[in-house]
Amino acid sequence: MSNQSILRITRELNEIQRGDDLSLAVAIKDVDVRHVRALIIGPSDTPYEFGFFEFAVRFGKEYPTKAPTVNAVTTNGGRTRFNPNIYAQGKVCLSILGTWRGERGEEWSSAQGLESILISIQSLMSGNPYENEPGFEDANTEYDKTNQANYVAKIRHETLRISVLDRLEGYLNIKGTGPKAVTPYKTTEAESSEALDEYAPxxxxxxxxxxxxxxxxxxxxxxIDEESKKHKDGKSFEKMPFEGPSNTMDGTFQYTELRRRMNIVHQKLEEEVQAWAAEGMEAVKKELTIATNLQRQFEQTQEGYKRNCDVQLELELCDKNPFVWNLLLFGKMMTNLDGGMFRIKMFISPRFPQELPRVKVETPIFHHRVSKDGTLFYLDVKRIDDLGSYVDAIVRSLQDEDPKYDPRTLVNPEAAQLLWGTSDEKKQYSRKLRRSVQDSSEFC
Incomplete structure (x- = not known):
């Protein structure tokens, strides 16, 4: 591969990593830019919503003159076809990849790149993927409408089961399940052998x-709660007319089991941050570099907020542990948070910044960026290795008075529905938020 080609790929990777698209992520192993792993978060209001779909991208020597090879990794070990254009064996059918015949002007050109490929794949994850199958684009008979609903229903179930639960259970070593590597679709034996490194752990x-x-x-x-009312446990998935042997989505609805597994994963992740705190105390006792670094960052951040007249924020360490920071945020005057006091806890991994902080708002608050259990959505961290930047992002996330609508940033579905609903619903959101702010002093 030429230096020009490597520079082009490197630039594209950097642009995606620095971009603000929350639904795309890319990574390479070591310094091999020819083999890229990509993650696409399923779009909201589709059966793929917030699923984790992984793809392997291999750039050839002729890139960007020739399109890279793209294969789906999230296939349930080669057993599940998530879309008419995303096969169980990993093949992705797209005209810009040369894996499907398209109209004039839809072919690959060197003006396109990795981001445009990922966005094209994401566009396949629509609210009605049934119409992605050639010949079914305008299908509107009652038979087709029934099939469309059945297809959406099983994709939603398998998105939760495979792309979310199997993946997270694998990460957490629950039941030994998780994402399985599968030899991707290839056209030649040589390409298959070359792809083995691509699928190494x-x-x-x-x-x-x-x-x-x-x-x-x-x-x-x-x-899960909404779909379980429509589909009883044990009911078989309906087979689509375009699904064939070894390239289908078979199974049964098991929403009761999915809910149980969701709760276990959630509990394990909560336990993980407590383990971080215990690991952190050991690092302090051993006077490890990471503990010293975090202590210094805490002192610098604490001193910075003492001088910050725009934000009233008090910081302290939990049990003198630099891996657990306690924040007390006083609501800004003349805002919806005016008069409130909010206790926030930031848990820091001993492997920071490879693992990023997790944040809990311990004071109950009705807020579109705070989940029911207090998990805070925060973004726009200026420096990934600077914990003061995370504190800044936490404050901005809570105090944002004019948030832009982006379903990927909304972690409280009820609050979000009210905030971006009718005028009456917006007023209801403000009343609930203000009531929680007024009650916040009881928890401090």
């Missing part, structure tokens, strides 16, 4: 998916 999205699971947990539970 490599989990670059582990921490990201853990944090996202906590963000979207309430949405997962809401989907």
């Amino acid at each position: 490599f989990e670059p999205f582990k921490d990201r998916c853990k944090r996202r699971f906590l963000w979207y947990y309430d949405s997962y539970i809401k989907a």
Whole structure:
């Protein structure tokens, strides 16, 4: 591969990593930019909502003149076809990849790149994927409408079961399940052997998916509770007319079991941050570099907020442990948080910044960025290795008076529905938020 090609790929990777698209992520193992792993978060209001779908991308020597090879990894070990254009064996059918015949102008060109490929794949994850199958684009008979509903129903179930639960259980070593590597679709034996390194154990999205699971947990539970009313446990999935042997989505609805597994994963993730705290105390006793570094960062951040007249924030360590920071935020005057006092806890991993902090708002608050269990969505961290930047992001996330609508940032479905609903619903959101703010002093 030429230096020009390597520079092009490196630039594209950096642009995605620095971008603000919360639904895309890329990673490479060591310094091999030819083999890329990509993660696509399923779009909201689709059966793929907040699922974790992984793809392997292999760039050839002719890139960008020729499109890279893309294979789906999230396939349940080669047993599940998640879309008419995403096969169980991993093949992704897209005209820009040259794996499907398209209209003139839809072919690959060197003006396109990795991000455009990932966005094209994401566009397949629509609210009605049934119409992605050639010949079914305009299907609107009663038979087709029934099939569409049945197809959406089983994709939603398997998104939760395979892309979310199997993946997280694998990360947490629960029942020994999890994402399984599968030899991807290849056209030649040489390509298959070259792809083996691509599928060696490599989990670059582990921490990201853990944090996202906590963000979207309430949405997962809401989907399970709604769908369980429509589909009884043990009911078989309906087979689609375009599904064939070894390229289908078979199974039964088991929402009661999915809910149980969701709760276990959630509990294990809660236990994980408590283990961080215990590990942190050991690091302090051993005077490890990470403990000294975090202590210094805490002191610098604490001193910085003492001089900050715009934000009233008190910081202290929990039990003198630099891996657990306690924040007390006083609501800003003339805002919805005016008069409130909010206790927030930031848990820091001994492997920071490879694992990013998890944040809990311990004071109950009705807020679109705070889940029912207190998990806080925060973003826009200026420096990934600077804990003061995380504290800044936490404050901004809570105090944002004019949030832009983005379903990927909303971790409280009830609050979000009211905030971006009718004028009466918005007023209801404000009343609930203000009531929780007024009650906040009781918890401090």
